[in-house]
Amino acid sequence: MKKVWKVCIDPGHGGYDPGAVGITGTQEKDVCLKVTKKIKKLLETHVDIETTRKTDEYLTLNERSQFANTINADLFLSIHCNSATNNLAAGIETFVINNADNNTKKLADMVQTQLINETKATNRGVKEANFAVLRETTMPAILVEIGFLSNLEEENKLKNDEYINKISESIVKSILTYLDIDSNIDSNSTFLNKKNTNITSDQLKKWAKNNNATETFINNADIYYVLCHDIDIDVTFAYAQYAYETGFGKYGGVVDESFCNPCGLKINAGGDCKDPNAHQKFQNWKEGIMAHIDHIALYVGLENYPKTDTLDPRHFPYLLGLGATVDSICQSWCPSNPNYGKRIKEMMEEIATININNTIYNNQKTLKKILINNEIKEVECVMINNHNYVKLRDLESAKIKIDYQNDMPVILCF
């Protein structure tokens, strides 16, 4: 079983100690608590999370570090806002104790880098300081100064909920990445942000047939194949997850084939697993599979995600990057079932060992002229098994209508 990590977040100041106070009166203690509550909400499905204070109350520095030590936290993160006499001072900085160990430095680097990448704030770097909460805690501990309340522009940002969410999401993302890497849980796990260049659509189909999959399931291999290649997601994971979620297309639960829902995606509002109406119905398989792949890509944290034009009903920004590997995505997607990831990994291995002769995959992209709707268009193709495949999304973005006969895209070959 995977260890459940314990994370302690410490919102600075509180009670009669407001911390820094901004030009328009924003109090550091309130901003810190807001960020902490948001982090807790985002993290609590992944780790055991505790906070040193939940309300506007005063705690001594000693109480904060003792709390983290007593609950045996694996990681301690204190949130603060900065202040300086120079009201132009700006940016984000992260503190570690003097001569910090490598894990602490790694955590600080990850948090600082992620925050700067996402907020585009001035990078003041990772610094050393002999702060009590860093010195007296017994686990990797960092203190993040998320912006200057003495700078009017930054104070205004820190008053904005969207900005607070961005800060919180960045911190959550780096904590999760840090814990995965540090724990070595994912050291044997496959990263999903790549094409599986040795796998072909025929291989997926043969594997599906070997497992008595339904006709629809077998045929949908083509859509998975093309769409996964479109955005560089490992097709064996996506297709294996479809197999696991639907019993190779046989369904049997509250969702059936008519939903065109390959992975039990719920509606935006969510709902009970036993309630068919809580599950999304798609117009056709292409749309359902596109939604599935967008949902995976969001977890993987691909560039350009989250998307605004997705069919994924649960495309929540906080999911971004929470599952870059098979282990981490399965843990996030289905935390209640430890066999989920294990079985999907087995299936991926099965697919990889299916033998199909005369498979030639050539990742070279070429421009080809093709005739669509009586018009000659020049489109980018990839060569697979001596066929030139056109990216469906390229066609759609060029406003070319694609014919979906019985939900199957007509794949253009030359």
Ligand SMILES: [Zn+2]
């Ligand atoms: Zn402070």
